[in-house]
Amino acid sequence: MGNYVERTWxxxxxxxxxxxxxxxTETDLVMMAGISGDFNPMHVDEDYASxxxxxxxxxxxxxxxxxxxxxxxxxxxGPGCIYGGQEVSFRAxxxxxxTVSAVATVEEKFTKKDGKLKFLKIxxxxxxxxxxxxxxxxxxxxxxxxxxxxxxx
Amino acid sequence: MGNYVERTWxxxxxxxxxxxxxxxTETDLVMMAGISGDFNPMHVDEDYASxxxxxxxxxxxxxxxxxxxxxxxxxxxGPGCIYGGQEVSFRAxxxxxxTVSAVATVEEKFTKKDGKLKFLKIxxxxxxxxxxxxxxxxxxxxxxxxxxxxxxx
Amino acid sequence: MGNYVERTWxxxxxxxxxxxxxxxTETDLVMMAGISGDFNPMHVDEDYASxxxxxxxxxxxxxxxxxxxxxxxxxxxGPGCIYGGQEVSFRAxxxxxxTVSAVATVEEKFTKKDGKLKFLKIxxxxxxxxxxxxxxxxxxxxxxxxxxxxxxx
Amino acid sequence: MGNYVERTWxxxxxxxxxxxxxxxTETDLVMMAGISGDFNPMHVDEDYASxxxxxxxxxxxxxxxxxxxxxxxxxxxGPGCIYGGQEVSFRAxxxxxxTVSAVATVEEKFTKKDGKLKFLKIxxxxxxxxxxxxxxxxxxxxxxxxxxxxxxx
Numbered sequence: 001m002g003n004y005v006e007r008t009w010x011x012x013x014x015x016x017x018x019x020x021x022x023x024x025t026e027t028d029l030v031m032m033a034g035i036s037g038d039f040n041p042m043h044v045d046e047d048y049a050s051x052x053x054x055x056x057x058x059x060x061x062x063x064x065x066x067x068x069x070x071x072x073x074x075x076x077x078g079p080g081c082i083y084g085g086q087e088v089s090f091r092a093x094x095x096x097x098x099t100v101s102a103v104a105t106v107e108e109k110f111t112k113k114d115g116k117l118k119f120l121k122i123x124x125x126x127x128x129x130x131x132x133x134x135x136x137x138x139x140x141x142x143x144x145x146x147x148x149x150x151x152x153x
Numbered sequence: 154m155g156n157y158v159e160r161t162w163x164x165x166x167x168x169x170x171x172x173x174x175x176x177x178t179e180t181d182l183v184m185m186a187g188i189s190g191d192f193n194p195m196h197v198d199e200d201y202a203s204x205x206x207x208x209x210x211x212x213x214x215x216x217x218x219x220x221x222x223x224x225x226x227x228x229x230x231g232p233g234c235i236y237g238g239q240e241v242s243f244r245a246x247x248x249x250x251x252t253v254s255a256v257a258t259v260e261e262k263f264t265k266k267d268g269k270l271k272f273l274k275i276x277x278x279x280x281x282x283x284x285x286x287x288x289x290x291x292x293x294x295x296x297x298x299x300x301x302x303x304x305x306x
Numbered sequence: 307m308g309n310y311v312e313r314t315w316x317x318x319x320x321x322x323x324x325x326x327x328x329x330x331t332e333t334d335l336v337m338m339a340g341i342s343g344d345f346n347p348m349h350v351d352e353d354y355a356s357x358x359x360x361x362x363x364x365x366x367x368x369x370x371x372x373x374x375x376x377x378x379x380x381x382x383x384g385p386g387c388i389y390g391g392q393e394v395s396f397r398a399x400x401x402x403x404x405t406v407s408a409v410a411t412v413e414e415k416f417t418k419k420d421g422k423l424k425f426l427k428i429x430x431x432x433x434x435x436x437x438x439x440x441x442x443x444x445x446x447x448x449x450x451x452x453x454x455x456x457x458x459x
Numbered sequence: 460m461g462n463y464v465e466r467t468w469x470x471x472x473x474x475x476x477x478x479x480x481x482x483x484t485e486t487d488l489v490m491m492a493g494i495s496g497d498f499n500p501m502h503v504d505e506d507y508a509s510x511x512x513x514x515x516x517x518x519x520x521x522x523x524x525x526x527x528x529x530x531x532x533x534x535x536x537g538p539g540c541i542y543g544g545q546e547v548s549f550r551a552x553x554x555x556x557x558t559v560s561a562v563a564t565v566e567e568k569f570t571k572k573d574g575k576l577k578f579l580k581i582x583x584x585x586x587x588x589x590x591x592x593x594x595x596x597x598x599x600x601x602x603x604x605x606x607x608x609x610x611x612x
Binding site for chain 2: 028045060069078
């Protein structure tokens, strides 16, 4: 059977951080549209998108959320917990060719039901490490918000 | 050029609703893992997942968010607006074979900066129309929350 | 910029091990055929495959190699080294629905050119954790061999 | 039923050769990462990869193995035999945009168990026909090694 490290609530410290980095490609936009059904022209119609204020196709906002899911689901806290909720604000567009990092940082540990349910509040940001089509976006926060995680151990 | 209906803030009424429905397949889980990098074993390791309280692989929570993105991005309000933010709670697991509907319902219209910026607050739910592996989940709300949309017209 | 842990040759010990686990799906076979061009009927023609000694479609042998690549490229040793070579024997077929683990275990550390080039010899096995269509294959080694890795640090 | 030519061991001559050619695209890298779980930054993080000695993302070594699988599985010897094993050395990086050919050449025919098991030893090379990002790599051997094939007829 798969050999997974399952973190405990006790072992996790406020301030602990992890990240996942990937270059966003045209393929990601095409496949995201195909899975989701979100064929909004900003993501799949270059002719339309090039005439908007963004100057070309931009990634689905929710694509950045999938990278948050990756860092939470594989690194911090990783396997063995339940993703309770997420809030995000979309601040800057991610373009094809941009390299982005989803960064998760534990902000708070709390419990409910007399300590029986153990939670983490995790700050989740997607940062544009390197923006290609709109170079000024390098370093900007594309997506910011918080995740709520229920720990099972 | 593509022929898109771009809704105006004025034309949209509180209570207006739209939906997007899809059966979630194993392919969706495989591709979601592949795009996002989220290879959490709950989504890709049936041997592991079958031994958890969920009894088998479940969809990434964020997959349900992509269906919300679809209904917002293609139907209500559709092209020509900006997805400002989203908050979601994950309430019930979506399994392979389940048919789900993302439902968007306009809850509130508001403005900022003396009426210059026009927003919609949209209730967003993903409902399990038909649950296959866990039949009791039929009719349950898998994901619930709110989207904030900035209208450009 | 992405935050990666790059292991050094000195830090790695003989006997160290890591694994990557995934359920093999029909989607993987379809996509592997699509990327590679390997449309051998054993992988894409169920009618043909069902009449062979394997009783149905089996995964491309090279799919198991991609899981070896995953454990080497992301876990042991992970980023910052060069994949010099691989030898594999294909011992048992992997079927759709099987859950498999690629396991990498450091077997030997060696150098070339008066110690200037530092290498790892890593035993690489893909084990069938749970076989679905041919239950007797549970626990069998599907693929076995060795990887040679050039460490850059 | 599918109409396949299944070669016999007797019909195959030492020196016989076949090839499969394809241009490697960014999509191939994205999908290879997605199937395999190998998100090593050399393959998916352009910002990181551009700062290495390779100057940008390179294809997974195992992607070249999938092209070997294609030529073996569809052309020489094609359907009706068993892929027993493969050894490869990775010699030169394949970049996005490069056109490569996997070439299989029968090097030796041999038998085991008093002639009951009939094998081919096939030299397998992946050659860079046209290198785009690193033009000097045109004509280089990216991957070289040998395949062992068990013939069923």
